Amino acid sequence: MLNSSPVGIKEIAKRANVSIATVDRVLHNRGGVAKATKIKIQEILDEIDYHPNILASRLKSNKKYILGILIPEVSSDTTFWEAPYNGIIQALREIDNYGINGKPYLFNLSDKSSFVKRSQELLADNVDAVLMAPSFVPEASRFAMELEDRQIPYLLIDSILPKREYISYIGPNLRGSGAVAAQLTHLLLKKAKDQVLVINISSLKKPNVNLKEIEAGFHEYFESNYPNVHVHSLSLKDGNLKTLNQKLQNYLAENPAIRSIFVTNSRVHYVARLLEEQGKKHLSLIGFDYLEENLQYLKGGAIDFLICHKPEQQGYMGIMSLHQHLVLSQEVPNVQFMPIDIVTKENCDFYPN
Amino acid sequence: MLNSSPVGIKEIAKRANVSIATVDRVLHNRGGVAKATKIKIQEILDEIDYHPNILASRLKSNKKYILGILIPEVSSDTTFWEAPYNGIIQALREIDNYGINGKPYLFNLSDKSSFVKRSQELLADNVDAVLMAPSFVPEASRFAMELEDRQIPYLLIDSILPKREYISYIGPNLRGSGAVAAQLTHLLLKKAKDQVLVINISSLKKPNVNLKEIEAGFHEYFESNYPNVHVHSLSLKDGNLKTLNQKLQNYLAENPAIRSIFVTNSRVHYVARLLEEQGKKHLSLIGFDYLEENLQYLKGGAIDFLICHKPEQQGYMGIMSLHQHLVLSQEVPNVQFMPIDIVTKENCDFYPN
DNA sequence: CTGAAAGCGCTTACAG
DNA sequence: CTGAAAGCGCTTACAG
Numbered sequence: 001m002l003n004s005s006p007v008g009i010k011e012i013a014k015r016a017n018v019s020i021a022t023v024d025r026v027l028h029n030r031g032g033v034a035k036a037t038k039i040k041i042q043e044i045l046d047e048i049d050y051h052p053n054i055l056a057s058r059l060k061s062n063k064k065y066i067l068g069i070l071i072p073e074v075s076s077d078t079t080f081w082e083a084p085y086n087g088i089i090q091a092l093r094e095i096d097n098y099g100i101n102g103k104p105y106l107f108n109l110s111d112k113s114s115f116v117k118r119s120q121e122l123l124a125d126n127v128d129a130v131l132m133a134p135s136f137v138p139e140a141s142r143f144a145m146e147l148e149d150r151q152i153p154y155l156l157i158d159s160i161l162p163k164r165e166y167i168s169y170i171g172p173n174l175r176g177s178g179a180v181a182a183q184l185t186h187l188l189l190k191k192a193k194d195q196v197l198v199i200n201i202s203s204l205k206k207p208n209v210n211l212k213e214i215e216a217g218f219h220e221y222f223e224s225n226y227p228n229v230h231v232h233s234l235s236l237k238d239g240n241l242k243t244l245n246q247k248l249q250n251y252l253a254e255n256p257a258i259r260s261i262f263v264t265n266s267r268v269h270y271v272a273r274l275l276e277e278q279g280k281k282h283l284s285l286i287g288f289d290y291l292e293e294n295l296q297y298l299k300g301g302a303i304d305f306l307i308c309h310k311p312e313q314q315g316y317m318g319i320m321s322l323h324q325h326l327v328l329s330q331e332v333p334n335v336q337f338m339p340i341d342i343v344t345k346e347n348c349d350f351y352p353n
Numbered sequence: 354m355l356n357s358s359p360v361g362i363k364e365i366a367k368r369a370n371v372s373i374a375t376v377d378r379v380l381h382n383r384g385g386v387a388k389a390t391k392i393k394i395q396e397i398l399d400e401i402d403y404h405p406n407i408l409a410s411r412l413k414s415n416k417k418y419i420l421g422i423l424i425p426e427v428s429s430d431t432t433f434w435e436a437p438y439n440g441i442i443q444a445l446r447e448i449d450n451y452g453i454n455g456k457p458y459l460f461n462l463s464d465k466s467s468f469v470k471r472s473q474e475l476l477a478d479n480v481d482a483v484l485m486a487p488s489f490v491p492e493a494s495r496f497a498m499e500l501e502d503r504q505i506p507y508l509l510i511d512s513i514l515p516k517r518e519y520i521s522y523i524g525p526n527l528r529g530s531g532a533v534a535a536q537l538t539h540l541l542l543k544k545a546k547d548q549v550l551v552i553n554i555s556s557l558k559k560p561n562v563n564l565k566e567i568e569a570g571f572h573e574y575f576e577s578n579y580p581n582v583h584v585h586s587l588s589l590k591d592g593n594l595k596t597l598n599q600k601l602q603n604y605l606a607e608n609p610a611i612r613s614i615f616v617t618n619s620r621v622h623y624v625a626r627l628l629e630e631q632g633k634k635h636l637s638l639i640g641f642d643y644l645e646e647n648l649q650y651l652k653g654g655a656i657d658f659l660i661c662h663k664p665e666q667q668g669y670m671g672i673m674s675l676h677q678h679l680v681l682s683q684e685v686p687n688v689q690f691m692p693i694d695i696v697t698k699e700n701c702d703f704y705p706n
Numbered sequence: 707c708t709g710a711a712a713g714c715g716c717t718t719a720c721a722g
Numbered sequence: 723c724t725g726a727a728a729g730c731g732c733t734t735a736c737a738g
Contacts, residue, residue, distance in 0.1 A: 008715055019725040024717065034723060055408040055450045056715035060730045097408045173703060180699045187540060221699070340700040346533045346574070347693040350526060361731055372709040377733065387707060409731035413714045 007048055016041045027052065054328065058098050065100045065326055067092075067319065068127035070118060071157070072135060073106035079291055080266055080311060081109075081133075084157060087315030088131070095323050102319065103127065110203055112136050119143040123150075129326055130154035131318045134161045137209055153325060155332075157318045158311075159210045167325050170317050170336045172309040174210055178217020178264075180340045181286055184305045185218075185260045186226060188284035194259035195230040196222070199248070201267035203238040211264045218262060232258065238267065245274050252280070263287040268306070272297035290343060290351060298345055309338040312352065360401055369394045380405065407681065411451050418453045418679055420445075420672065421480035423472060423496075424510070425488060426459035432644055433619055433664060434462075434486075437510060440668030441484070448676050455672065456480065463556055465489050472496040476503075482679055483507035484671045487514045490562055506678060508685075510671045511664075512563045520678050523670050523689045525662040527563055531570020531617075533693045534639055537658045538571075538613045539579060541637035547612035548583040549575070552601070554620035556591040564617045571615060585611065591620065598627050605633070616640040621659070625650035643696060643704060651698055662691040665705065 009027070013020040018037060025033045026041045027050075033041075044050075069088060072081045085104075092102045103125065105118040115136050122130065123146060130147060134140030134156055144164040147154045156169045185196055198218060200211055215233070222231050234251055236244050248271065252258060261283060263271055268287020275283055276297070286305045287294065297303040317336060324330045343351050362380075366373040371390060378386045379394040380403075386394075397403075422441060425434045438457075445455045456478065458471040468489050475483065476499060483500060487493030487509055497517040500507045509522045538549055551571060553564055568586070575584050587604055589597050601624065605611060614636055616624055621640020628636055629650070639658045640647065650656040670689060677683045696704050 010715075020716080021725060022723085032723060037723080051449070053412070053450050053715050055412045056730090057717075059406070059408045059412055059732085060715080060717045062730060096404070097406050176700065176703055180697065183697060183699045190543075337703050339694070339703050339705055341692075342695040342697070342700065344533065344536055344695070346536045347529065347695065350529055350690050350692050352692055363731075373732080374709060375707085385707060390707080406731050409714090410733075412716085413731080413733045415714060
């Protein structure tokens with residue numbers, strides 16, 4: 001069961017009647033080897049299914065790699081990015097001995113210009129690869145093109161950039177997440193005439209592409225499975241909680257048939273708070289992300305389901321995938337979708353943060 | 354951000370005015386070092402927060418470890434154990450270069466004596482640690498005691514052994530899983546008078562402790578949250594599918610108020626098939642495990658929810674935890690609960706097998 | 707109680 | 723086009 005190939009470069013050299021340096025040349029396609037010699041060595045390599053000892057390889061070539069980490073800082077706005085950050089730290093710790101170092105460039109999620117600034121700083125430094133959360137699509141696209149020009153490999157987490165050549169995308173399938181949200185929302189309806197409300201809460205002028213994608217998945221589900229259910233849509237500005245509350249309250253008062261609410265991001269706790277304060281226990285509520293603010297309402301019963309995408313694992317896998325690409329030169333899948341986890345009051349204690 | 358400590362054993366030796374051999378002695382508490390020398394070296398180690406280079410350490414000391422893997426073989430009965438096995442293989446591949454080899458001892462889940470036989474074989478070989486699925490509790494307990502006597506560290510996956518001194522348990526919290534099943538079952542009820550049926554399907558004479566634990570969690574949930582819901586229990590023998598079908602059919606005919614069915618293990622596809630054949634679409638169904646047989650009914654709509662516990666990850670973490678304990682001498686948590694995953698038609702495609 | 711030296715399996719100049 | 727040799731950071735006999 002998986003014996004490490006017991007023969008090394010030395011034995012191969014002996015069998016091929018060459019020196020270990022020549023074997024090494026063939027192994028890494030460094031050229032400067034006579035055709036016949038190369039073929040002979042390659043035959044032996046294939047025959048014994050040679051795998052280099054990574055420990056020895058990394059130990060000797062103590063090439064250092066620096067990974068630029070371009071992600072949002074944890075803000076009072078949202079603690080979401082704490083989890084990916086922790087995953088990143090853990091991964092870096094595990095591969096510490098492989099000569100890999102992370103360098104963080106944290107930007108402010110409500111300030112586009114900080115993203116641009118941090119990405120400029122990153123470019124100025126000499127990083128070997130980049131892990132980025134492309135939160136601002138046009139800016140991130142421009143930055144990605146710059147990285148491509150400079151042949152610096154990069155990887156996306158949490159959300160995607162169309163038409164760019166990243167090593168890998170690690171994050172949710174947003175359309176699928178919307179569909180899962182819809183399935184759960186529908187499950188919570190009681191009567192045939194119950195209606196559904198989708199709420200977008202954002203501080204940006206126009207809702208982010210990602211939120212649109214989620215909403216599209218949500219509507220698609222209802223249209224193809226339950227076309228008779230009336231689905232409302234409401235956009236609310238983040239920032240002034242009072243205004244938000246007032247608008248929502250009015251909307252609900254005008255539409256008493258609404259029975260299930262779906263909030264398309266982690267701001268679901270705003271709505272949960274309102275429902276709890278107003279004693280609207282008959283309304284069911286679904287939203288995103290395993291945040292302390294949300295958990296409290298999940299446990300209290302105001303939120304029925306949270307949909308999560310393993311934020312910590314996203315960070316962890318991001319680093320590990322870069323390691324795989326850079327150091328181990330192994331294939332990394334171009335898309336690595338996270339599971340769409342359903343978290344409830346009963347299973348939340350076992351959800352890996 | 355996590356710089357590998359740039360100073361090694363050589364620099365420490367220089368600073369302490371000793372040889373590297375002496376530093377090594379202090380590092381590994383090998384003794385034979387003058388007190389004053391030891392203290393001085395220790396101070397330096399603490400000051401620079403020294404972490405040994407694992408690559409170099411493992412490369413030199415090419416001590417080999419053999420891990421005995423005592424788990425069920427994949428049978429026509431259930432393909433469940435394919436996933437943990439795959440996780441085990443993957444983990445072994447990743448740590449191959451650390452000198453760790455796995456040796457499988459696969460037993461037959463419907464034959465107690467094969468467990469005993471395999472465990473004897475394992476003891477005869479000289480393994481350094483054991484990963485086991487303690488499927489037969491008394492037999493596994495006896496084996497565990499033998500391992501404890503011989504000071505061979507072992508780890509449990511999938512289910513637990515009371516009162517034994519394993520390094521770690523990796524698997525589900527069964528009571529919690531039962532509660533999640535109950536929450537979902539309740540969600541699927543439509544009317545106040547709807548009733549619930551719990552089904553145990555097993556080939557053993559008396560249901561396994563683990564199944565009991567799940568059922569206890571299930572009942573607990575209803576008792577403390579919805580004491581008025583009538584919950585039936587039914588035990589069915591695996592083996593003859595016709596008899597099983599007949600019994601279930603009779604039971605359902607006699608109890609027409611039953612609306613939701615919960616099967617306490619992966620045999621839920623037996624029930625799904627029956628319901629589908631009989632066109633009993635009004636009955637909702639919940640069971641365990643991401644198996645091909647079950648997925649087909651989940652996608653078809655006969656099964657509403659599958660509860661899963663990351664079988665592949667259980668195997669993967671099992672090996673990695675032994676590696677951590679044996680090779681890296683790091684602490685391993687005594688209990689590592691798996692998440693209680695809720696899998697539906699909409700999110701099953703994103704569930705990591 | 708302590709140190710000098712060999713060597714794990716590779717990579718990397720350097721010499722020819 | 724090829725090889726001899728040094729060395730990555732450790733561990734392990736062995737000698738004193």
